[in-house]
Structures are given as structure tokens and as C-alpha cells.
Amino acid sequence: MSDFFAQGGYAFFVWGAYGMTALLLVIEVLQLRARQRTIRARLGRLMRIRDAGANDQ
Amino acid sequence: MALNWFKFASPASFYPIAGRLVPAFWIITLVLLGLGLYWGFFETADRLGGSNAQKEYYRIIFIHVPAAWMSMWLYVVMVGWAAIGLVFNTRLSFMMANAVAPTGAIFTFLALWTGAFWGRPSWGTYWDWDPRLTSELVLFFLYIGYIALHSAIDDVRRADRAAALLAIVGLIMVPVIFWSINCPDPNQCAALHQRSDLTQIDGNILFAMLAMTFGFWTYSFATSFMRLRGIILQRESENAWVRDLLDTGDKA
Amino acid sequence: MLEVVQLECRRGDRLLFSALDVEVGGGTLLHVRGRNGSGKTTLLRALCGLFTPERGEIRWRGTPIAELGDEYHRDLLYFGHLNGIKGDLTGVENLRVTTTLDGERLDEQVLWAALARIGLQGFEDLPTRMLSQGQKKRVALARLVLSRAPLWVLDEPFTALDTAAVALLETLIAEHVAGGGIVVLTTHQDVPLTSGQVARLDLGS
């Protein structure tokens, strides 16, 4: 197992490359999900405001 | 036929379609990446010994090469959508181009990063001004230019068109730029040799590489569709169908 | 001559107006009115082809302006919030450039006469950056004196002008309308626009 992680002494390079790849991809996905959520929240708020405005008149 | 296309080309009808496709793409992505990684790490170990020995860092190839391929392919895709948008004035194609760009930039960066992490153990340097590396760097700048221009413009319609025009000009220039980098001295260009040849690569390695490439590809589909859905919602928020969507509490 | 058919304009995600139908014949002044932010400027820019509407069409002499292209521009004079004059050029030089762009070929004399008519005698060969707010506007308006375009689109042309200049501009507009031209304008000021046929268009609720 530790052999596997050592990657024949090139652990830094192999895991550095794979690590950055994993990191960026995961960040991208998380960021996308967060964005979807904020957009929905904002739209919901806008619509509630509009509905409220419509009721006032 | 034509009618059908127009139907799909409207954001309203594409939104739910994309919503259904995203999970499918995620599943395929996970399968392909899992397969590629397993094959790359455990089924190609025989290459480590023997006369033509590879060191362990060759394993970077399974992300380096797919990322480099995706970076170029996604640029072409992005420009394609941008051009369609400019010519036919369809909103959805601009949104597609927008949705693809960040993913493309990420893969370009990854190609550079993984290449650097490969170059250090094999060439002894993180960076060299090799034509291939330089071109990839320029590609990265082109992506960033597109994204920067788009986000610098407030009016989305202007942003769409301006960025699309830039992408097209960029695409026309890309071969010239790459060629000039590859061949800084026109007196000796004929001698430029082919660098790599897929048929010479070991079958197992090739298999893992292809699996990873397709995995990245479906990943790009998944993320750009997710991003596309966000963009659609934002831009179409005035339309009745978005309101209905939110009212019915769609979770897709 | 100018027809607006089922026009819908948006700015950002705000709907300004939709299903707008207007028809303006020759010899008419169309006064576009509305609150601040009701979309007057947007409508005027759309009429000039400077803003692409979301939906609907604008036709000039029966043909959509998108198809007419440059031909339409020959018949059009647009006067927006910005004066469109260079501060480093003198009044005459500015006027020469704009008239050349309009495709006219005019004598020096004519240019000086136009500037004199608009009340800039003695200021013709000063760089326009040395002029006051209202004088700059006058330089820009000198174009109207020389224009032969049948369609004038004027966005708040009266701001910054003193009473003498306002009266002059009114005369110019009246003459143009009397000659069978069309004027589309916006203004918040109460200006007696009694020339020829006056149509009013109210935007906003």
C-alpha cells in the first residue's frame, strides 16, 4: 500500500498532477452547484417581490 | 426536421432536456474515469521493468494527454457555437459557447500543470519553451481572453456577440500562431518532424488513455450542461416558463 | 413612412414595452413622452437601428430597416444624449466632418452660415471644448440646419439650451415638418410644439 503511494519515489509528481486535476474538477462542480442554488434563490426572491407588488396594486 | 431543431434550440425546451442528461453524463463519467484510472495504475505496471523502462511518473500521461486533447477540442466546440450564434442569431448557441469556455480553460490549465509535473522528473525542468508547451500556453491566454471579455461587458447580448467575434478571430489566428511557434525559422520548416504516433503506444496504456479522454469528455458535457442551465435561468428569468418552473418547485 | 410593428424592447431583464404599434406619416411630429426610465431613449435608439429590439419590426417606407441598412442611414438624422462633436476641432471643422459623413458636399460659406444661424457667430473657429455646455449643443444642432434627411430622431434636444436657442430649434423643427419631414423627439420640458401634425406617444404605465 505505501509502495503504491510512494509511486517509486515520484509521489510528489504523480500525486501533484492527479491532485490538482481532482481538486480543480471538484471545485468546478461545487462551484456550479453553489451557483445554481444562488440563482434559484435570487429568482425566487425577485418573484416574491413582484408578486407582493402585484398584490399591493 | 427543421421544426424539431428549432424546438430544441429554444432555451425553454432545452432546459429540462439538459437537466435529464446531466445525471446520465455523470454516471458515464464516473465509470470511464474509474476504469481509466484502474487500468492506468494497475494494468500497465509491466511497462515499469524491462529494457524500455518507464518510471512511475509516466502515469501522469493518463491525465496529461486527455487534458491536452480536451483543451483543444473544447476550443473548437466553443468557437463553433459562437459562430452559429453570430450567423443565425440563436440565443442558445451563445449560451453553449459560454458554458463550455470555463471547462476548456480548466483543462488547458491542467494540461500545462500536469505537463510541468511530468517535465520536472523527465526533463529536469518544470517549464521549457518547447513549441508544444508554448502553444498550449497561448491557448490558455485565448480562453482567458474570451472569458475576460465576456465578463467585462454588462449587456449580455453585446457580450455574447463581442466574445463570439473574438473567438472566431482567435480561431483563424490559432493555426498561424501555432505554426509560427513551431517553426520560428521558415528556412528550416521542412525538417519539422512528427513527434508522437499513437500506433507506437502500448495497447494497455492507450486503452487507459482513451478511457480517461472519453471520461473527460463526458465530464465536459456534464459540467457545461450544468452551467448552461444556470445561464438559461438567469437570462430567461422574465419568461413565464421560468416562473412556472419555480412555482412548481422543480428540483431537476 | 415610419412604421413600428409589435415592437418589444428589453433592457437587462426588464421589459420596457411590448406590442407597440405606431405609424408616422410625412409632415408629422411624434412626441414620445413618459416617466424617467420608461424607455424613451431605448425606443429612439431602436428606431435608428442602434439597438436591436427583442421582438417586432421597424419599417421605413414599407421595408424593415434591418434589410435597408445603409440606405436607411441616408434618410436618417439621429441626435442623442451625446453631442457627437470633437472638443479639439472648431465648430466649422466639426460641421464639415458631420456633413461629409451625411454624404453632402458643401461650401465653406454654407457651413459658416449654418453656424451663424444657430447663434454661434464669433465662436466658429474656437475649439469646441472651450465652449459652454449649451454652446456645444448648438454646434451639434447646426447639423439640423443643413440636413436633408427626411427623418429626424432627437433625444432631449432642448436640454442645456437657453430660451433663444430653444425658440430657434422649434422653428427648425416646424420648418422640417412643414416641408413634409418626420420628427421623432423626446423632451421633459414644456415646449410648445405646434408645428403641423403632432402625434403623442406615451410610454410606461
Place this chain on the structure above:
Amino acid sequence: MLEVVQLECRRGDRLLFSALDVEVGGGTLLHVRGRNGSGKTTLLRALCGLFTPERGEIRWRGTPIAELGDEYHRDLLYFGHLNGIKGDLTGVENLRVTTTLDGERLDEQVLWAALARIGLQGFEDLPTRMLSQGQKKRVALARLVLSRAPLWVLDEPFTALDTAAVALLETLIAEHVAGGGIVVLTTHQDVPLTSGQVARLDLGS
């Protein structure tokens, strides 16, 4: 409180006015009038210390403003041709910055109330670049609602405003004058300025 003594202003090599004497006490509105280019803007900028006159002096509460420096600025509110708002900030954010510059420390609530009073309900948290010409002007004018400076200098504050906004601004000015403040303004529009004591100053021949 505000005294202008033997003032002479030039722009370039043109003499705008000389030997100008004015005295404005509290509770007075001074309406500066004149043709385009007669030097109204120049006079107003000189009053604020933004333009150094050729000769003469401007005094605030008896002291020349050149000596007063920052103290004078505390008592002064200037509103020029430019709105002085950032297009990328929302109305509230703009107002917060300007009031902080004025040295005030205000609640969020107060800012929102000021914007509501000036007729921008629903537009408070939009970037101001998305507003129309007149709406931008309103954001800038919201400052007047909150200002405690006794001296207001307003250069053509009525341009681009619709009738509702003009009426509101008139009320604000009237209140300020009624409260013992001073207002110096220019305008070419016929606006009924009936508040308190109205003085008129005519520039130009």
C-alpha cells in the same frame, strides 16, 4: 453669509464677467441666469473653490474661502453637470459613499428611505449604470435629502428629470431655504421657484 466681492472670471482669453458683487444671506435662493456661455457654470465652480477666479474674493461667513479650506467644504454641497455616481455600485452603495464623504454616519434604513423619497423604490439595489438618464440623476439628488450642509450649489439640477421629479426637487429646495439654508442654482427651464426669498443674478450682456 456668502459674499462675492469684485469677482472677475476669465476662460481662455475671454472675459466672462468682472466686478461682480453679490451677497446672499440665509434663507435665500439665488437664481443665476444668462445666455449659453455667459459664465454661469464658471461662477458656480468658483463659488465652490473648484475654479480660481482672476480677481476678487469669495467669502463664507466673512472669511475668504481660500483660507477656510476643508471647513468650507463641510458647509457646502455642490451638484454639477456630472452626476458623481458610480455605475457599478447600487443606489444605496453610492449614497453611502457620498454621505461618508460628507462626514455623516447614517443607518442603512435612512439611506433606503432617502432613495424611496426620491422615487427610486425597487431600483435601490440595481447597479446605477442600468438606470435611465433621469433615474441616474435622481440617485445623485438623493444626497440632497440627507444633506445638512447650509449651502447648496446646483448647476442645472432639473435637466433630464420628469415632471414628478422636478416637483419633488422644488419641494426639497423650498424646504432647505425655509430652514435658513442658501441655494445657488442655474436652470434654463421655467421652474416656479417661489420658495422664500428669491434673488436673481443675470450674467452676460
Place this chain on the structure above:
Amino acid sequence: MLRLFWCILSRDLTLALRRGTDVLTSLFFFVIVVSLFPLGVGTEREVLQTLGPGVVWVAALLASMLALERLFAADHVDGTLEQMLLTDQPRALLVLAKITAHWLLTGLPLVLIAPLVGMQYHLAGAAVGVMMLTLLIGTPVLSLLGAIGAALTLGLRGGGILLALLILPLYIPVLVYGAGAIDVAATVSVADTRPYFELLGAFLLVTLVFAPVAAAAALKISLE
């Protein structure tokens, strides 16, 4: 048509000449950048000789790019550009007139000052001649390509630096062959520079045909 071209060209030249310094600033920028390098890098003769061609061309790129911002921006702010787009004359021609004026003011001076720079970097006479020629053919390409970027970034905050981001990568071919030709002339022979000039000439022709059209389209988009 020619009358319009001439009207716009002379207008832009007049405007620039009215502000005397305008003509010189781009030139001085070039000279300053070129002179900064020896300060940062050291002044050995051989180092400077290898550096020379590259530095000259990078400086030319930067000078041309910096001046680009002014190409349309001033006309945009005061509304004259809008008026220009509403003319019934071909817009590409109008843009070409503006680009020509721009090149005459910012590109041509670089060509003329080149011998001085050659001296600073101890370049041989032949290399200096080649340098002038590459600049003569290359700087119009920079102006033409740059016009597209200038039109796209019109009126954007931070436009100057954004423009750099968009345009500098596109300048690479001109840089590579421009600097390459000088290098070959200095180290190999002047005869060998021919393919370089053929390439630069081809770039010039192609951009001359397409860039004004693209820039005109970009202007239309930007003024929307």
C-alpha cells in the same frame, strides 16, 4: 468614397497634431522601453546583441498596443463614433481610414527611430536595415489586428489592459518573424531573411483585407 476616406484621415491627423505631444508619446514610449532593458539586464555587448531584435519587437508590440486604446475610445466618449456608424458609406472604409491615421502616427515613427535603437544594442548596419524593413511591414499588421481588439473593448472599464490580454497573443506571429528576420540578418546573412519577409507581407495583405471588416463588425456590436 475616397472623399470620405480622406475626410476621416485628415480629421484624425488634425486632431492628433493639435495636441502636439500625441505624435511623440508613442515614439517615446518605445524608446523608453527599449532603454529600460539594459538597465535591468546589464550592459555587456554580447548580451545586448542577442537581446536586441527581441526587445525591439516586444517594445513595438507594446507601443502599438498602448496607442490602440485611443483609436476609437475618444470618438466613443463624445458620441462621434455613433454618428459615424449612422452614415450611409461603407463602414469598413471608415475604419480603414482611422487605422491608417493611427499607423501614420504610431507605427511609422517607430520605423524611423529604429536606427537609433540599433545603435543602442550594437546591431550591425545590415541588421538595422532589416529591422527597419520588418517594422515597416509588421507595424501595420499590428495596427490592423489591434483595431479589432480596440473595437471589441470599446467603452469597457479597464479596457486598456483587457485589450492587451486579447491582442498580445494574436501578435505572436509578427513578433516571431519580425524578431527572427533581424536575428538571421545579424547572425547568418541578409539573403536568408527572404522567407521571413514573404511571410510578413502575406500577413499584411490578409489583415488589410479582413481586419477592417471585422473591426467594423465589432464596432457595430460594441455600440449596441
Place this chain on the structure above:
Amino acid sequence: MLRLFWCILSRDLTLALRRGTDVLTSLFFFVIVVSLFPLGVGTEREVLQTLGPGVVWVAALLASMLALERLFAADHVDGTLEQMLLTDQPRALLVLAKITAHWLLTGLPLVLIAPLVGMQYHLAGAAVGVMMLTLLIGTPVLSLLGAIGAALTLGLRGGGILLALLILPLYIPVLVYGAGAIDVAATVSVADTRPYFELLGAFLLVTLVFAPVAAAAALKISLE
């Protein structure tokens, strides 16, 4: 007083962050300029190593200078600057707040990206460390000095390039000692760089005290 400083600082940062890319453009400009040189000069390892320090600092100078245009220009055009000058708070403080925001957005990123550039030019680890430190001390000096130039050229046509003309000569000391320190660290020893840092530090202190005052005075003049 501190409240004003904070208000202006956060205002400027908000404005920049609203346009996400604003923060990045100056950074990318730096990276692009640095990457252009090897294309023009050639890619031999030794040449790049001698070039490195000079190129980095020249690029930093240019990036900082280009971004300077934005320091006051936007506020000038929309009239907010005029309003700022009419406040009763100390103007130098206000200017300092704007400069601080400007440095955070355009200077600091250069410091952080420096290791990457060091790699491109094959610089040793110690030299890269020194490079980051010189940039950390030197770039604020650039912003501070530049603010004076930006204030003086405010609203002038061709301001960008005129600014370059005024400011680049003043930047020379920073360039010489900044690039010098890296060079010494790469070729001699890190210990020998101490006098360089002392000088850079002295520059920083002096400009920190005087530049905001001078820039405030220049602003007053420019707005007349």
C-alpha cells in the same frame, strides 16, 4: 478618518470585484509580457537566466503603469472624483486609500505569481524568493509614484502613453535595484542582497509619506 479610509478602500475593492476579471487582467498582462520575450529572443537556458530578473521587473513596471490609468480616470469621468475633493476630510488619506486598493489589486498578484515566472526563466529557488521580496517592497513604490503621474495626466487625451512617459523614468531606481537584487541572488549570494533591500525599503518609506500628498495636490490642479 479611519472610517473614510476604509470606506474608500472597500468601495474601490467592491468596484473591482464586481467586474470579476478586473483583478486578473493586470496579472495576465504581466504573465503574457513575460512569456513574449522568449518568443522574440530565443529560448536558450543561459540567455533566459540572464534575462529573467530584468524582464520580470520591466514587465512589473509596465503592468503597474498600465493599470494606473484606471486609478483616477473612471472617477474623473463620472464626476465622483470632484465630489471627493469637496469633502472636508484630509485628501491625502483619501488618495492613499485609493492607492492601497490599487496595489492590492495589481501589485500583490504579481508577487504571488512570481514563482511561476521564475520557473519559466529557470531561476534558482533562492533567486525566486528574492524576486518575490523585491516585488513585495517594490510594487507599492510603483503604485505610489504612479499615482502622482496618474493625477497629473488626468483627463488628458492620450493620457495613457503620456503617463508612461512621465512615470517610467521615475521607476528606474526601483527597476535597477529590484532587478539587481535578483541578479545578485542568482549569481553571487543571497546575503549580498541586503543593501538592495535597504534601499528599496527606504524608497518605500519616503514615497509612502510624500506621494499621497503630492498626488492629492496634483488632483486639485488637474480638476481646476
